Amino acid sequence: MFYTYWKKVDNECSVNIKASELISYFPNPKDADFFCQMPEFIDAVHRVHRLVGNAVTEGRYIIEGTGSSQLFIAALRALACTAKETTSNKKHIPVVCAEPYYSFYKEVIEQERSELYQWKGDANTFQSESGPYIEVVTSPNNPDGTTRKPVLKGEEGMVIHDLAxxxxHYTPITSPADYDVMLFTLSKATGHAGSRVGWAIVKNKEIAKKIHKHLFLMSIGSCQEGFIRATKIIHFVADSYEHDVDYMLVKPPKVPVLFEAEGLFDYGHRILALRWKRLRAIAQRSEVVSLPDFSPEFCNFKGKLTYPTPAFAWLECKTGEDAEQLTRKMKIQARNDSKFGVSVSRRYVRVSMVGDDHSFNLFIERLSSLSIM
Ligand SMILES: Cc1ncc(COP(=O)(O)O)c(C=O)c1O
Incomplete structure (x- = not known):
């Protein structure tokens, strides 16, 4: 979906890295605690969150990772280690997330078979004994696009907020998120999934240092080329909104022409809103499929009421048939709800709304023929 946008500004956003640059393991040797962090990238992250108003970053620790997937594992380890230090509890720390949940969490934890923590599935049915646990809260949620808060209220509970x-472009920004551990990723912010750039925003210094240490031990930091590119791209996005405010007095823009481009968030929202409109039109007259309803909210960034336009459609099959089989018959690739922790239903499938135009048009075409059957 983002390809068309970036193609138009290819030249303004390219980066050139010389053979002699980025040779050292350590982009920031002066900071003894966070020596693998690239200061320019951290500045760009502060800037874009200040601009969008979606997360508090002042006074917080920002930690780079190879995608937010790597940061998720490092954050789990850091939290679980901290919980183990303060308790004589020998058991694994349970990790839960309300269903339907992003399947990666379960898969990665089960694959790892850690001594520290164990996947315990749906937060709604988790029998919380007293003691520490980790709840993952994805908001807006993958797969169903809902806005979420923690389900559990245990005193020793720890929460990872995945705010990918x-x-x-996906949801109204109602307030700056200000949680203990928050994860963001370039793959969903700008579409550059291949750069493998993610960041965690963490309140507590000891937790931040533990996350950093785990990342260091996993991969001695992240590939710096990706972060150079991400820095350029994030500033480009921010420049297109901030060219007329005080920020530019401090840092004048180098390429004035870029302000003629539509801002990325407006572009993303415009495309997704149009796609959702087309999909809803089909669902409304369909006997076979339906979609979740979302209420509009005031988006502080846009300064108006907007509807959520999630990255995935959580399609329900109303006929009682297995939803994945039904969509497969129509050559629509979708993942059924059992992959997202829904135990009994098979009534739902997740379909991507952020693919390229051609795939989305095909999806709409095929779904319309299904819907009138
Ligand atoms: C909720 C959520 N978190 C994290 C990720 C992965 O992010 P990254 O590409 O930074 O590893 C995804 C990818 O689909 C996701 O849906």
Missing amino acids: YYWP
Whole structure:
């Protein structure tokens, strides 16, 4: 979906890295605690969150990772280690998330078979004994696009907020998120999934240092080329909104022409809103499929009421048939709800709304023929 946008500004956004640059393991040797962090990238992250108003970053620790997937594992380890230090509890720390949940969490934890923590499935049915646990809260949620808060209220509970989709193209920005551990990723913010750039925003210094240490031990930091590119791209996005405010007095823009481009968040929201409109039109007259309803909210970034336009459609099959089989018959690739922790239903499938135009048009075409059957 983002390809068309970036193609238009290819030249303004390219980066050139010389053979002699980025040779050292350590981009920031002066900071003894966070020596693998690239200061320019951290500045860009502060800037874009200040601009969008989707997360508090002042006074917080920002930690780079190879995608937010790597940061998720590092954050789990850091939290679980901290919980183990303060308790004589020998058991694994349970990790839960309300269903339907992003399947990666379960898969990665089960694959790892850690001594520290164990996947315990749906937060709604988790029998919380007293003691520490980790709840993952994805908001807006993958797969169903809902806005979420923690389900559990235990005193020793710790929460990882995965805010991959808390950007104005997917959802109204209602307030700056200000949680203990928050994860963001370039893959959902700008579409550059291949750069493998993610960041965690963490309140507590000891937790931040533990996350950093785990990342260091996993991969001695992240590939710096990706972060150079991400820095350029994030500033480009921010420049297109901030060219007329005080920020530019401090840092004048180098390429004035870029302000003629539509801002990325407006582009993303415009495309997704149009796609959702087409999909809803089909669902409304369909006997076979339906979609979740979302209420509009005031988006502080856009300064108006907007509807959520999630990255995925959580399609329900109303006829009682297995939803994945039904969509497969129509050559629509979709993942059924059992992959997202829904135990009994098979009534839902997740379909991507952020693919390229051609795939989306095909999806709409095929779904319309299904819907009138
Ligand atoms: C909720 C959520 N978190 C994290 C990720 C992965 O992010 P990254 O590409 O930074 O590893 C995804 C990818 O689909 C996701 O849906």
